[in-house]
Amino acid sequence: MKEFITLKEFFIAHKSSFLLGIFWVFFVDVIGLITPKVLGLFVDDLREGGLDRSGILTYAAIILGAAVFSALARYYWRIYIMGNSRKAEVYLRDKFYQHLQSLSPNYFNHHKTGDLMAHATNDLGAIRQALGPGFLSAVDPFFVLTFTIIMMIYTVGWQLTLAALAPMPFLALIVTLFGRVIHRRFGQVQAAFGSLTDRVQENFAGVRVVKSFVQEEKEIHKFTAENTENFNANLNLIKVNGIYNPIVQLVTALSFLIALSYGGILVVRGTITLGEFVAFNTYLGLMTWPMMAIGWVINMWQRGAASMKRINEVLHTLPEITDGEHTTDKTDLDGNIEFRNLSFTYPGSVQPVLKDINISIQAGKTVAIIGRTGSGKSTLMNLLLRLYNAPQGALYLDGVDINQVSLATLRENIGYVPQENFLFSKTIRDNIAFSGAANSHTQEQVEAAAALAQVHGNIVEFEHGYDTMLGERGVTLSGGQKQRVSIARAVIKNPKILILDDSLSAVDTHTEEEILMRLKQIMQARTSLIIAHRISTIKDADEILVLDEGTIIERGTHDQLLELGGLYFELYQKQLLEDKIAAND
Numbered sequence: 001m002k003e004f005i006t007l008k009e010f011f012i013a014h015k016s017s018f019l020l021g022i023f024w025v026f027f028v029d030v031i032g033l034i035t036p037k038v039l040g041l042f043v044d045d046l047r048e049g050g051l052d053r054s055g056i057l058t059y060a061a062i063i064l065g066a067a068v069f070s071a072l073a074r075y076y077w078r079i080y081i082m083g084n085s086r087k088a089e090v091y092l093r094d095k096f097y098q099h100l101q102s103l104s105p106n107y108f109n110h111h112k113t114g115d116l117m118a119h120a121t122n123d124l125g126a127i128r129q130a131l132g133p134g135f136l137s138a139v140d141p142f143f144v145l146t147f148t149i150i151m152m153i154y155t156v157g158w159q160l161t162l163a164a165l166a167p168m169p170f171l172a173l174i175v176t177l178f179g180r181v182i183h184r185r186f187g188q189v190q191a192a193f194g195s196l197t198d199r200v201q202e203n204f205a206g207v208r209v210v211k212s213f214v215q216e217e218k219e220i221h222k223f224t225a226e227n228t229e230n231f232n233a234n235l236n237l238i239k240v241n242g243i244y245n246p247i248v249q250l251v252t253a254l255s256f257l258i259a260l261s262y263g264g265i266l267v268v269r270g271t272i273t274l275g276e277f278v279a280f281n282t283y284l285g286l287m288t289w290p291m292m293a294i295g296w297v298i299n300m301w302q303r304g305a306a307s308m309k310r311i312n313e314v315l316h317t318l319p320e321i322t323d324g325e326h327t328t329d330k331t332d333l334d335g336n337i338e339f340r341n342l343s344f345t346y347p348g349s350v351q352p353v354l355k356d357i358n359i360s361i362q363a364g365k366t367v368a369i370i371g372r373t374g375s376g377k378s379t380l381m382n383l384l385l386r387l388y389n390a391p392q393g394a395l396y397l398d399g400v401d402i403n404q405v406s407l408a409t410l411r412e413n414i415g416y417v418p419q420e421n422f423l424f425s426k427t428i429r430d431n432i433a434f435s436g437a438a439n440s441h442t443q444e445q446v447e448a449a450a451a452l453a454q455v456h457g458n459i460v461e462f463e464h465g466y467d468t469m470l471g472e473r474g475v476t477l478s479g480g481q482k483q484r485v486s487i488a489r490a491v492i493k494n495p496k497i498l499i500l501d502d503s504l505s506a507v508d509t510h511t512e513e514e515i516l517m518r519l520k521q522i523m524q525a526r527t528s529l530i531i532a533h534r535i536s537t538i539k540d541a542d543e544i545l546v547l548d549e550g551t552i553i554e555r556g557t558h559d560q561l562l563e564l565g566g567l568y569f570e571l572y573q574k575q576l577l578e579d580k581i582a583a584n585d
Helices: 002-013 015-032 034-048 053-102 105-110 113-156 158-164 168-205 207-212 216-269 274-315 377-384 407-412 428-432 443-452 456-461 479-491 509-522 558-564 567-584
Strands: 337-344 354-361 366-371 395-397 414-417 497-501 527-531 543-548 551-556
Touching (some): 002 053, 015 113, 113 158, 158 216, 216 274, 366 377, 428 479, 443 456, 443 479, 443 509, 543 558, 551 567, 558 567
Parallel strands (some): 366 527, 366 543, 414 497
Antiparallel strands (some): 337 354, 543 551
């Protein structure tokens, strides 16, 4: 099927083991043809009275030997064919995961985690079934049917063989019609499972919000609705299978009925011997499984094809952010940043988020950005990180268009602390040392980064210290602790550019001052970009930019902006008032 072209490289790499598996299937099926012929000869010899004890033992030995060789061959085809299906699952899962890592963040804004999880589990399982039992059940019936028909013609002639196979065209028609329906309905089953998985994942991740708003019953009802939809999708598929399999079995039974009726007449007439008739019926018995397996194989391959189609939709999605054709060889940055008349509109939107942004930042300087919510502050940082593509000629690093700087160079030289601090379900040490390869950051470096971020004291108070395992998304830490661990994770990289995107909002003023003082010491020769809502965070910056509705409306030092009496002054006065009210309380 065309959906499986994605696995072309895998099939080529493992063609030898696939061929070995096919060889052992061939060997089993050839051996299987011996027993019916031996039984036929045995019956004729027995009827004619030409058998003695030695002859009976000879026939028994031949049948037993065939069974032993068949069992051995079956072991080997399981090793090769089923083994390859497992290898294919591992290969495809690795490829799928690797491709997801290459996709741009915007992709995950429009595709649910639960659905992607369903791809990586349920869909890959269906593909493995198609390449393992499905492949075997396609090859085995092909050999069995081919060899058995040849032996049937050789044993009793073409007339009885043709009569027994007369219902086969109807079977081909049934397979074609039902195959399309199974393909479509299994796709619906996988989509429903993905939706159900996403509902479960989202609720487990947000369980604290659910409980705090006493929404358990409401969420249970939502889950029940998703679960019912998943049940109905599976039931619709089962209904098709429930009709499909009995029809296939009916066609098989018709073949037997014709063979028994017509074959019995031929025996009575003396056209064929009783032994030949016994052999013929044994051969026909060998055909029962292949004929029934046709329906099972088509069912399994249609399921696998439907899942492969879903996987291919992800694999064929191209990342929006890639290295350009003319990427420079620059592997290190000095930290000079320049925005030239930059305007930016998010994909799918018509309203620009940033308009005519002109900023020149020399290496080693600290620039702060402040403004109302939605003014475009984080968007500026997203463009600098190339989480979105900046327009050509609008953003430069060290005089080079950012689109010509490799993504690896760009992101290795930037330390980023986002608004939403995501921590992994690992130890605190692993989270801080996340930027390096295994054991690339020493314990001393980890502790130094934690001390700079003013979180070392908290960590050593935990029972297991830096070996403390964090809950999902770092939920076992407070908001301020998560922010400070994220800062430590960024500064341990020793980046040329450090971005703090409102990453001190959850710490107290004293801790904030300590962090900024220590950051200033280590970032003297590096560029710092600080986004904040709290003016105390940015008042010592070399330059402060005030954004409003995507435009820089004010710029200067803290004192200069206060003298202007504009938006910055308004925000400053508002925060002073809030601080006074808080102090009085």
